[in-house]
Amino acid sequence: MPKRVDHEERRSQIAEALVRVAGRRGLHAVGMRDVAAEAGVSLRLVQYYFGTKEKLLLHGLQHLTDRFTARVGARLRAGDAGTGPRATAEALLLTSLPTDEESRTFHLLYTSYAILSVTDEALAAQPFIDNPDAAEDALTGLLRQAQEAGLADPGVDARTEAIGLLAMAAGLGTSILVGQRRPESAAEVLRHHLDRVFTPVTP
Amino acid sequence: MPKRVDHEERRSQIAEALVRVAGRRGLHAVGMRDVAAEAGVSLRLVQYYFGTKEKLLLHGLQHLTDRFTARVGARLRAGDAGTGPRATAEALLLTSLPTDEESRTFHLLYTSYAILSVTDEALAAQPFIDNPDAAEDALTGLLRQAQEAGLADPGVDARTEAIGLLAMAAGLGTSILVGQRRPESAAEVLRHHLDRVFTPVTP
DNA sequence: AGCATAGTGGTACGGTCGTATTACGAAGGA
DNA sequence: TCCTTCGTAATACGACCGTACCACTATGCT
Incomplete structure (x- = not known):
């Protein structure tokens, strides 16, 4: 296997990217490609860690309230x-x-x-x-x-x-x-x- | 020319359709085709009376606050x-x-x-x-x-x-x-x- | 050593959206 | 009467979006 990476940390990193770009351009305007670019990862990575956009949004909300x-x-x-x-x-x-x-x-x-x-x-x-x-x-x-x-x-x-x-x-x-x-x-x-x-x- | 129609009345009719469908499914989910269907007119009509979606939304907001x-x-x-x-x-x-x-x-x-x-x-x-x-x-x-x-x-x-x-x-x-x-x-x-x-x- | 597999990347596919284009009927002024 | 113009319709276009698919790499286990 490749370097084992902390999934939860990666998810947090992507979720924070979502929060940043959504705070800048509005939640309605954020796409998965924007989140990927903001997090500095590929689109595929966002899919890999969240699967669907809905799950990404849900996790983003969770991350936001927690912080x-x-x-x-x-x-x-x-x-x-x-x-x-x-x-x-x-x-x-x-x-x-x-x-x-x-x-x-x-x-x-x-x-x-x-x-x-x-x-x-x-x-x-x-x-x-x-x-x-x-x-x-x-x-x-x-x-x-x-x-x-x-x-x-x-x-x-x-x-x-x-x-x-x-x-x-x-x-x-x-x-x-x-x-x-x-x-x-x-x-x-x-x-x-x-x-x-x-x-x-x-x- | 065809039957002269009251433009302002048509615009109100379409704006109300926008308000109805947006109230039902959320403003983010409403498209021009939805508004046209709700108003019972063709998509082209919505374009004809409002030109662009932004103008439609602006007029919809105006209509909403007025009412x-x-x-x-x-x-x-x-x-x-x-x-x-x-x-x-x-x-x-x-x-x-x-x-x-x-x-x-x-x-x-x-x-x-x-x-x-x-x-x-x-x-x-x-x-x-x-x-x-x-x-x-x-x-x-x-x-x-x-x-x-x-x-x-x-x-x-x-x-x-x-x-x-x-x-x-x-x-x-x-x-x-x-x-x-x-x-x-x-x-x-x-x-x-x-x-x-x-x-x-x-x- | 070698292989199964977690991680990553690139890209293609339907679908939908806003907008533009083209066409056509119908009414009122000359 | 006819022709100009307003209103209406159907459809096409290009872009973007979320998702799926395929390929490759590099690691840890046996």
Whole structure:
């Protein structure tokens, strides 16, 4: 046999090429030849490791979400999240905004996949439903935590508030993506709404 | 010459066919032949009235936004909007949610166009930027109106609040679209947030 | 040493897509 | 009346896409 190669690494390499070229030209415009060229391999190689385009797209989605949840987790663990629930919630929401190239690509492709899944049942059966649920649970927990510590308005339902904030962040993210709003402006809107929720009780 | 036909009406008829088939199978999957078949005309006719596919898509987007703003306007004027700023704001936000087939199609295609416009400069130069601005202005006006009447928290910035609410509605709409949230649940979240804003001052 | 086989490359094949070409009927103005 | 021009139709063309097929290389095992 030829040099035994790490299949999983090669697949990741090709999947990242898919993400790059799709982030540049749009998911609808990416073909297998583009992915092959971007990864620096032959078309046959892409076929060899993924077989069909659908499987390539599915793996690309998986790769995308994995990388981004890792990034969000890292930013939450390290740095600016040590100063209480408010800071953690703010970091959680602001990190999901498309500010730099990587998060911009993530937003663009994640939304593309989501829209595609509406009319493509093979994509609809994919895993990326549990991810928002995890964020929802985390944010709800942070809000409850703040309420119990007297740092947030106890009169609001934590889960409802969390759902709304996440939806707002997603909507603002799309606005940034299409160039309708600047990242700083969106962050400001988000912080304003967080200010209204995280209001220390003054009895 | 043959029977003089109303060009604008034919174009609308074809554009509506585009919207229907794109709403069913996704914007990425629609071809000129599909549009022709859906409209009950020949492929040549579609070419005759639109020339190129890009122009067809552009006109389809225009047609879509026109129809929907008309729908929202109608729902605001008639019916449940006569009872003050809160009811009007609620109607404005809830109407934009994908609850029935028409609004579902609108959301799907509008988001598809938006995502496409990120990587397609011909679509990025299109009009659909002023539409959200109009909604933003309207909602901001409603909030200011409520604040001056003592029906809303005077401590919030009306425009920031309006931006956040619209982004939230958009995000919730996408959640509904991908089947992650039920329409009633999303409406409940929106109403909850409206309750927090429209709080009568009790001096 | 030699062979079976994982890895890689080049290329051909249907199919479909957007667009262009050609043709023809039908109506209204001269 | 006729002829110009608008509307409609059928079909052809070239490009590209995903997939399949065939060929070759180089390695690890026996």
